[in-house]
Amino acid sequence: xxxxxxxxxxxxxxxxxxxxxxxxxxxxxxxxxxxxxxxxxxxxxxxxxxxxxxxxxxxxxxxxxxxxxxxxxxxxxxxxxxxxxxxxxxxxxxxxxxxxxxxxxxxxxxxxxxxxxxxxxxxxxxxxxxxxxxxxxxxxxxxxxxxxxxxxxxxxxxxxxxxxxxxxxxxxxxxxxxxxxxxxxxxxxxxxxxxxxxxxxxxxxxxxxxxxxxxxxxxxxxxxxxxxxxxxxxxxxxxxxxxxxxxxxxxxxxxxxxxxxxxxxxxxxxxxxxxxxxxxxxxxxxxxxxxxxxxxxxxxxxxxxxxxxxxxxxxxxxxxxxxxxxxxxxxxxxxxxxxxxxxxxxxxxxxxxxxxx
Amino acid sequence: xxxxxxxxxxxxxxxxxxxxxxxxxxxxxxxxxxxxxxxxxxxxxxxxxxxxxxxxxxxxxxxxxxxxxxxxxxxxxxxxxxxxxxxxxxxxxxxxxxxxxxxxxxxxxxxxxxxxxxxxxxxxxxxxxxxxxxxxxxxxxxxxxxxxxxxxxxxxxxxxxxxxxxxxxxxxxxxxxxxxxxxxxxxxxxxxxxxxxxxxxxxxxxxxxxxxxxxxxxxxxxxxxxxxxxxxxxxxxxxxxxxxxxxxxxxxxxxxxxxxxxxxxxxxxxxxxxxxxxxxxxxxxxxxxxxxxxxxxxxxxxxxx
Numbered sequence: 001x002x003x004x005x006x007x008x009x010x011x012x013x014x015x016x017x018x019x020x021x022x023x024x025x026x027x028x029x030x031x032x033x034x035x036x037x038x039x040x041x042x043x044x045x046x047x048x049x050x051x052x053x054x055x056x057x058x059x060x061x062x063x064x065x066x067x068x069x070x071x072x073x074x075x076x077x078x079x080x081x082x083x084x085x086x087x088x089x090x091x092x093x094x095x096x097x098x099x100x101x102x103x104x105x106x107x108x109x110x111x112x113x114x115x116x117x118x119x120x121x122x123x124x125x126x127x128x129x130x131x132x133x134x135x136x137x138x139x140x141x142x143x144x145x146x147x148x149x150x151x152x153x154x155x156x157x158x159x160x161x162x163x164x165x166x167x168x169x170x171x172x173x174x175x176x177x178x179x180x181x182x183x184x185x186x187x188x189x190x191x192x193x194x195x196x197x198x199x200x201x202x203x204x205x206x207x208x209x210x211x212x213x214x215x216x217x218x219x220x221x222x223x224x225x226x227x228x229x230x231x232x233x234x235x236x237x238x239x240x241x242x243x244x245x246x247x248x249x250x251x252x253x254x255x256x257x258x259x260x261x262x263x264x265x266x267x268x269x270x271x272x273x274x275x276x277x278x279x280x281x282x283x284x285x286x287x288x289x290x291x292x293x294x295x296x297x298x299x300x301x302x303x304x305x306x307x308x309x310x311x312x313x314x315x316x317x318x319x320x321x322x323x324x325x326x327x328x329x330x331x332x333x334x335x336x337x338x339x340x341x342x343x344x345x346x347x348x349x350x351x352x353x354x355x356x357x
Numbered sequence: 358x359x360x361x362x363x364x365x366x367x368x369x370x371x372x373x374x375x376x377x378x379x380x381x382x383x384x385x386x387x388x389x390x391x392x393x394x395x396x397x398x399x400x401x402x403x404x405x406x407x408x409x410x411x412x413x414x415x416x417x418x419x420x421x422x423x424x425x426x427x428x429x430x431x432x433x434x435x436x437x438x439x440x441x442x443x444x445x446x447x448x449x450x451x452x453x454x455x456x457x458x459x460x461x462x463x464x465x466x467x468x469x470x471x472x473x474x475x476x477x478x479x480x481x482x483x484x485x486x487x488x489x490x491x492x493x494x495x496x497x498x499x500x501x502x503x504x505x506x507x508x509x510x511x512x513x514x515x516x517x518x519x520x521x522x523x524x525x526x527x528x529x530x531x532x533x534x535x536x537x538x539x540x541x542x543x544x545x546x547x548x549x550x551x552x553x554x555x556x557x558x559x560x561x562x563x564x565x566x567x568x569x570x571x572x573x574x575x576x577x578x579x580x581x582x583x584x585x586x587x588x589x590x591x592x593x594x595x596x597x598x599x600x601x602x603x604x605x606x607x608x609x610x611x612x613x614x615x616x617x618x619x620x621x622x623x624x625x626x627x628x629x630x631x632x633x634x635x636x637x638x639x640x641x642x643x644x645x646x647x648x649x650x651x652x653x654x655x656x657x658x659x660x661x662x
Contacts, residue, residue: 052562087558148559
């Protein structure tokens with residue numbers, strides 16, 4: 001990927017004595033699709049608003065192409081935003097909304113007209129120029145908001161939960177379209193969402209945040225397959241998070257059973273957390289053939305797969321399989337070494353807190 | 358839909374609500390409206406009709422059946438002296454409305470931009486003077502502006518020449534602006550405080566500095582408030598007689614003073630009625646113009662639905 005475009009250094013924002021964003025560091029490259037992901041109140045929107053210039057950082061720096069961006073007011077930043085509720089101007093029609101930025105820049109009117117119609121084509125709203133924005137559907141308003149931002153040819157587009165107000169089907173369609181648009185216009189997208197599936201679908205890089213702190217930065221595959229701690233594992237997708245002991249390199253003990261894994265570098269007998277994704281647990285009908293044994297206690301049909309709860313002596317496992325095992329049957333469970341993700345045990349009190357939320 | 362003028366929106370939905378339940382509940386509730394209807398007929402419609410009748414007649418006002426048709430009242434209005442009074446009334450009302458607008462708009466903006474915690478305090482400051490009687494407030498202005506009033510004594514004290522503004526137009530204007538300013542501020546404040554802050558951020562995001570944001574976003578969205586503010590100031594300003602009577606002396610009679618004079622001093626109810634009807638028609642015309650402006654604004658905003 002291209003050169004570094006934006007750098008956040010020790011960026012901090014304090015609201016009423018609480019650190020909404022706590023000294024985060026992040027590097028964003030050209031043409032990257034970066035998603036800030038986390039539960040509400042994790043500081044992702046505040047971070048985005050600081051990049052957009054709507055919030056002033058209390059500490060830290062924002063660098064844009066190596067230049068300090070902090071003192072630059074929003075209207076002078078080469079960054080545009082798609083707001084959560086679109087924030088289209090109700091007293092202007094679609095054309096006027098999209099032309100707003102260009103008119104301020106005093107572009108000649110024929111240039112404005114051609115740019116606007118090019119944008120309308122990009123967002124698939126040709127012929128909507130004279131329409132009143134209140135008469136548009138949520139999805140259409142969304143597209144106008146994107147066109148209004150993109151027409152200014154920003155280096156970076158900030159999107160604050162842009163699909164949050166849309167229904168599921170439209171959301172999925174718009175995800176694909178947004179991704180497609182990003183590839184075509186070739187600009188950096190910084191996207192904020194609390195929807196982990198959306199983040200996994202669209203991003204080049206996901207930044208998982210919690211309580212103002214970055215938990216993990218990585219590709220969707222990294223984040224999903226190798227969550228760095230309990231929070232990330234819990235937040236991204238469904239998972240079995242198990243307290244375990246690292247006996248030695250490549251050997252982890254779960255509930256008295258020592259399993260092979262691909263992780264190393266832990267202390268001998270160090271307590272750790274292990275993540276096993278529900279789809280990575282294989283079930284065998286003969287309990288003796290499994291590394292772990294248990295009894296099926298619940299089966300729910302989910303369309304693509306069955307969601308089963310299997311209770312062992314010590315805990316309950318969530319398992320996704322396309323084959324159904326009846327409730328009450330005694331089964332064995334196997335996990336491949338590379339499907340076991342071993343994580344350092346974090347601050348235990350904090351984990352419990354987040355678990356109880 | 359959310360972005361529509363809130364007052365319009367709520368009245369529309371109330372109306373809808375009312376219609377939906379009309380067949381069952383309003384049959385009984387309607388009775389509650391009768392006292393008001395009776396009140397209106399006795400104290401508004403009948404007097405208005407009387408004024409209309411007097412304005413087109415001459416003769417003994419105490420005997421309705423002896424009245425004869427006459428356009429004298431209206432013809433008299435065309436005399437230069439009275440035309441001048443009418444023109445003067447409109448001119449003063451226009452100027453005071455204009456000053457109320459340029460003084461009131463920034464105040465409304467300041468209040469709307471204040472932290473909601475302190476907003477109500479500012480609004481109270483604005484409204485406290487209105488708790489006092491209108492007449493009393495105008496008397497207060499008399500004691501400030503009169504030749505030996507507080508203002509002149511103060512000017513003398515700091516060694517400046519005295520100001521002879523009362524009685525006179527300036528004093529009337531000051532009194533009008535003072536008394537009607539809250540009626541300009543409140544509707545504008547209401548509209549401004551409802552503007553979505555995201556729109557201002559969007560404008561800034563798209564390259565608009567504060568000035569551009571005001572011209573292109575804030576002001577156009579506040580026009581409904583400006584229109585109702587203008588209406589609420591202009592109407593009482595054009596028909597006032599107390600303020601001009603107390604602060605203007607005999608120098609600058611307004612149409613309100615003229616009407617009062619015809620009814621109370623000259624006992625010429627026919628001419629007084631003609632003047633009243635003319636004033637009413639002129640106010641109606643100005644209101645029609647204002648609502649036309651507002652509707653045009655709405656159409657530009659594409660909100661004709």
